[in-house]
Amino acid sequence: MSDAKTLPAAPRDWAEREIGGVAEIRDTAHPRRNSPVWELVRPDGCRFFLKVSRTARSYERETLALRHAVPALGAGRAPQLRASSAEHLALLTTAVPGRPVRELALTAAQEYEAHRQGGLLLARLHAAGDLTGRRRAEAEGALCSVTQDADRRLEEAGDRLTEAERALVRTLTEQLRWVGPLPLGFIHGDARPRHLLWSGRAAWVGFERSRFAPVVQDFVTLACGVWADRPRLRTACLSGYGRELTPQELHVLKCLAGLDAVSALARGDEHDDPPLAAGGRRTLHRLMTGVFV
Template sequence: MSDAKTLPPALRGWTEREVGCISGVRDASHPRASSRVWELERADGCRFYLTISPSARMYERETFALRHAAPALGAGRAPQLRASSAEHLALLTTAVPGRPVNELPLTAAEEYEAHRQGGMLLARLHAAGDLTGRWRAEAEEALDAVALGTDRHLEEAGDRLTPAEHALVRRLAAELRIVGPLPLGFIHGDAWPRNLLWSEHAAWIDFERSRFAPVAQEFVRMACAVWADKPRLRAACFSGYGRELTPQERHALTCLAALDAVSALTWGETHGDPFVAARGRRTLDRLTTGVFA
């Protein structure tokens, strides 16, 4: 394993105090400046991942998830937290078998099974954790918080949207506030193929956006980025999940997709990512023609 990105000496020393001498280091970061992840290997072949969170909030979320919710997925279905350092915003976790499903040459049957098991694991995750006190309050207020950002997102989008699209997004954001009580749970927050691993079974990784929220929020990325082209994977996910979304949840998902589309279109064009921008544009087109849900 090569040292493609230098691991800070202080972090290497901390890691070796936790798990022993490291014989190999590989840069495993995503292709963005804020991503700092290394795959580590001991001489005995045991592998670990060291992640520096982009922010204190993400560090707190992932630490909480790995301690209190992810274990509900079962052995080998999520990373195990070996150590964490608030000083460095660092998390040291075990490696999970498999590779992201979007990187694998899966057969149709294998892809279906990966997404079915992914849905099954999300159902376990959503039922995990203690949904009381401030956690319940935050979950109940989550949709209002999303809707409050509408004006800022539309201002940033500017003339990337037509006047009719601006009006549509504003209407759906307003409806998001009155959609009614929805099932709540502990969501992964970034559930899509990049974070769904597959080998002999499925596993979820990267919990830095996890939180208590309406569970319908879990499915925005999949609905916007995957299910439009592969509706059978939607069926697979909810087969594993054990239920379909309620009518209120489906409407909330449509409203959330509109806000995600504006954010994706703006971010993609601003950061030179045509794939993210195209996802946002396509979602807006689907919403405008009424074929999203």
């Protein structure tokens, strides 16, 4: 068996017991992600993925998602949970056909269809899960949690922000405190092109930030990223989703984009990721010039 030096022995042994032996291990973690991921290949060629969460909260979120909400996407549209270990904070999932859309040389028609199907799958996900009791309370309080985190994000950004930008983000954040009821659901939490796979059919992966929340929160990363350059993909995604965002959701999207941009500036420098920081800077420019949504 080939080895991956960074895969700890304990979760590796657990995974091997679960799937009946491993012939090859490949480190597939994204450089900026907090959760390491390995592809495990059995002697018969069958592939699985082993993720070790950095925190118990991430482990619990992704386990809940894979058990109770993600199956609503349909076969081949998301990973299936093969096993999980609270002891190791580890999840073992099946492989999903396809590669991230951002890594593929797709035609315009293929890219449009991938994002349309991505929106369709988000609609299914948002309607999944049991939105009652404490989970509804969690969803209803999600924006409050965001506003409470604003000061930390602004402090981390430091002098990367001008005073005018800082004032705008504070104003937008404050407006989140007065938002009325919004459509709620179970969100992916990190819906971006690297988590959208395409093989002729779309699939979503990467559910460690999944939770109950206002569904508009699932569109922030897209609105700050690929939608800015290619509005046609926004049309595709929302066509698949089945509806346009409401005026109130559009306003919340704008408010959340400010905080997302602030975080991108700080994380981009911290992780030596100029494209991430540039994306944050671009979003702030769009907000400052009034052309965001």
